[in-house]
Amino acid sequence: MAKKIIVIFTLIVLTICILIGGCSNPVEEELKTWKELVNILPKEKEKENEKENENESNNIPTDFVIEESIDVTLYFATSDKSDLKSEKRTITKVEGLGRKTMEELIEGPQSPEYVSVFPSGTSLLDINVKEDGLCIIDLSSEARFVNNANEEMLMISAIANTLCQFSTIDEVAFMIEGESVSAIGGFVDLSEPVSAE
Structure with missing residues (x-):
C-alpha cells in the first residue's frame, strides 16, 4: 500500500511538473526576465530623451522668430x-x-x-x-x-x-x-x- 501511495504521489508530482512545463519553474524565470526588461526600458528611454534634448539644443526650434x-x-x-x-x-x-x-x-x-x-x-x-x-x-x-x-x-x-x-x-x-x-x-x-x- 505504501508503494501505491509513493507511485501515486510521484505520478501527481510528474503530472504537475509536465503541466507547468517541466520541473524547473519557467514562469518564475519569465517573470524575472520581464522584471529585468522593465528595469532596462526606463534606462533606454532616459538615453533616448537625452539624445532628443541634445538634438533640440543643437537645432533652432521651428517656431523661433528672429525679430526684425x-x-x-x-x-x-x-x-x-x-x-x-x-x-x-x-x-x-x-x-x-x-x-x-x-x-x-x-x-x-x-x-x-x-x-x-x-x-x-x-x-x-x-x-x-x-x-x-x-x-x-x-x-x-x-x-x-x-x-x-x-x-x-x-x-x-x-x-x-x-x-x-x-x-x-x-x-x-x-x-x-x-x-x-x-x-x-x-x-x-x-x-x-x-x-x-
Whole structure:
C-alpha cells in the first residue's frame, strides 16, 4: 500500500511538473526576465530623451522668430536748448512703428550731450495715422508745461521731424488729453498741421 501511495504521489508530482512545463519553474524565470526588461526600458528611454534634448539644443526650434529691427532718427534739443540734433536709434520693427518711435522720443536721448524736448511726465496717449498722411498725436497734459516759445517750438519740431521720416506721414496735428488744440503751451499756433523742417 505504501508503494501505491509513493507511485501515486510521484505520478501527481510528474503530472504537475509536465503541466507547468517541466520541473524547473519557467514562469518564475519569465517573470524575472520581464522584471529585468522593465528595469532596462526606463534606462533606454532616459538615453533616448537625452539624445532628443541634445538634438533640440543643437537645432533652432521651428517656431523661433528672429525679430526684425529698424534704424530711426530721433530729434532732441542741445543741452542749451538752442537747436535740435538728430540721434540714430535701432528699435524693434513692430506694426505700430509710429507709436514705438514716439515712445522712444519721449523716453529721451541716449547721448548726454542732448536733452529731452518734453516737459517732465509727458506721455503719449494715442497716435493715429490717416490714409492722407496726417498723423494725429495725443499727448498728456504735462506737455503744456513748456517754459517759453522756444521750448514749445523745439518740442513740436522734434515730433514732426521724427514722425515725418516715415513715408506714410506728411503732417502732424496735436491733441492734449483727447482734445484738439490750437496751441500746446500757448506760444506756438497749431491751428494747422505741421510738417518736418
